Amino acid sequence: MTALPPLREVIARHGLSASKALGQNFLFDEQLLDRIAAIPGSLDGADVLEVGPGPGGLTRALLRAGAKVTAIEMDRRCLPALAELEAAFPGRLRVIEGDALKIDPATLFEGAYHIVANLPYNVGTALFTGWLSNEAWPPQWASLTLMFQEEVARRIVATPDTSAYGRLAILAQWRSHAKLALKVHRSAFTPPPKVMSAIVHVEPADAPPRVSMRILERVTEAAFGQRRKMLRQSLKGVPGALAALDALGIDPQRRAETLSVEEFVAIARELTGKASPKAP
Numbered sequence: 001m002t003a004l005p006p007l008r009e010v011i012a013r014h015g016l017s018a019s020k021a022l023g024q025n026f027l028f029d030e031q032l033l034d035r036i037a038a039i040p041g042s043l044d045g046a047d048v049l050e051v052g053p054g055p056g057g058l059t060r061a062l063l064r065a066g067a068k069v070t071a072i073e074m075d076r077r078c079l080p081a082l083a084e085l086e087a088a089f090p091g092r093l094r095v096i097e098g099d100a101l102k103i104d105p106a107t108l109f110e111g112a113y114h115i116v117a118n119l120p121y122n123v124g125t126a127l128f129t130g131w132l133s134n135e136a137w138p139p140q141w142a143s144l145t146l147m148f149q150e151e152v153a154r155r156i157v158a159t160p161d162t163s164a165y166g167r168l169a170i171l172a173q174w175r176s177h178a179k180l181a182l183k184v185h186r187s188a189f190t191p192p193p194k195v196m197s198a199i200v201h202v203e204p205a206d207a208p209p210r211v212s213m214r215i216l217e218r219v220t221e222a223a224f225g226q227r228r229k230m231l232r233q234s235l236k237g238v239p240g241a242l243a244a245l246d247a248l249g250i251d252p253q254r255r256a257e258t259l260s261v262e263e264f265v266a267i268a269r270e271l272t273g274k275a276s277p278k279a280p
Contacts, residue, residue, distance in 0.1 A: 004060065004088055010081050011055050025189040026054055027118060032188060033061035039145045039181050039201050040114050043067040047113035049141075051100040051127060052120045055081040062116060063089045070108050072100045100127060106140050113140065118147040121193070125152060125168070132171050135214065137207040144202040145181065153180055153198035165257050166227070167220045172200075173261045174216065175207040208265050216268035223256035223264075230255060244270035 004010075007028050011017075027033055036058060037043065044066030053059045053071040055078050062069050063085065069092065071082065076097060086093045096103070101123060105113070119127060128146060131139070148156070151164075156172045157180050158164035172178040181201040186192045219238060226234040232252035235241035244267050245252050250259070 004085075007055060007057050007060070010084070014055070014077070014081050016055055016077055016081065025118075025121075025191065025193050027057045027184075027189060029188055030061070032184070033058050034064065035182065036118075036145065036147075036199060037061035037065045037067075037116065039199065040116060040143045043114065043116075046142075047109050047111070049105050049108065049113055049115045049117075051115070051117040053082060053095075054078050054118075056085045058116070058118055059085055059093065063092055067114075067116075068092050070094045070096065070113075072096045072098055072103060074099050101130070105131075109140065111140075112142045114143045114145065115141050116145040121149055124148050128156075129168070129171060132176065132202075133213060133217070135212070137175055138204045142203070145199060146202075147184065147197055147199050149193075150183065150196040150198040153200045156200050156202075160260050161258055163257075166224045167217075170216070170220050170261050170264055172202060174211075174265050176202050176204050178202045208269065210272055211265055211269045212272040215271050216264065219268050219271065220256075220264060223259075227256045231259075238271070240271050240274050241267065244274075 011026065043062065046067050048062050048067040048069050050059055050062060050069055050071045053073050054075070059069055059071055059082065071093065073079065073082065073095060074097065079095065079097060082095045086095060105115070115131065124146070131141065131144060155164045155166060155168045157178050158166070158169040179201055180198055182199040184197040184199065186194070186196055219235070219241060222238050223231065223234050230253045231245060232242060234256060235245070242252060247270055248266050250263060250267070
């Protein structure tokens with residue numbers, strides 16, 4: 001491995017600055033970046049997808065950890081800096097210029113891979129929900145280690161009867177284990193964002209049987225779309241939902257934020273069974 005110049009020097013030499021339009025904020029602290037790269041566990045020889053590497057701060061840490069990194073970057077200003085990393089770690093870094101929202105990671109890897117990224121704030125939630133929303137399960141990815149605004153991170157790991165609990169928590173928790181792995185102070189970034197950040201780590205779990213992802217999404221969308229209303233009101237537009245509440249013994253006067261993930265899964269299972277074609 002070739003000795004690498006400090007990241008600040010690389011950024012200055014290439015005339016880079018964080019783009020507000022692309023939701024960029026750069027991290028320079030090598031120790032912090034190494035801590036982030038260690039969250040998934042050993043990455044020695046593992047395939048890793050990184051989205052929005054920018055000048056390559058986290059990319060360096062992942063490569064130091066022994067990972068084989070595929071990085072998707074749409075800001076071509078950063079490509080020369082990433083090319084230097086490709087040369088320093090021969091055969092270990094592949095850079096793809098493009099929009100991660102339009103690229104299916106499954107087309108990039110033959111086997112399992114991890115996703116580790118300091119996600120751009122403006123597309124982070126969209127990418128996250130896309131990776132979690134496949135009907136088929138388990139996913140090809142082995143884990144997600146992602147930086148979000150702290151407010152979004154707390155919504156992902158939220159528990160019932162809290163203001164942060166909602167559709168994002170259910171999506172992340174109904175067939176995965178999600179935890180808040182690390183808080184990152186705004187002062188760690190250049191330029192400092194207006195909000196604090198946090199890293200969420202997600203690992204897939206066994207999917208509850210006989211539950212359609214599509215139906216679960218429909219139920220949670222209706223329930224939390226009118227979260228201040230009782231379920232008897234918010235779910236009345238979902239065919240069969242009120243009957244499912246009755247069958248499961250769930251009080252229709254409750255509000256969405258009081259139901260556990262397991263209760264939402266049970267409702268979706270009831271509706272999935274009703275939607276399935278009956279055997280002849």
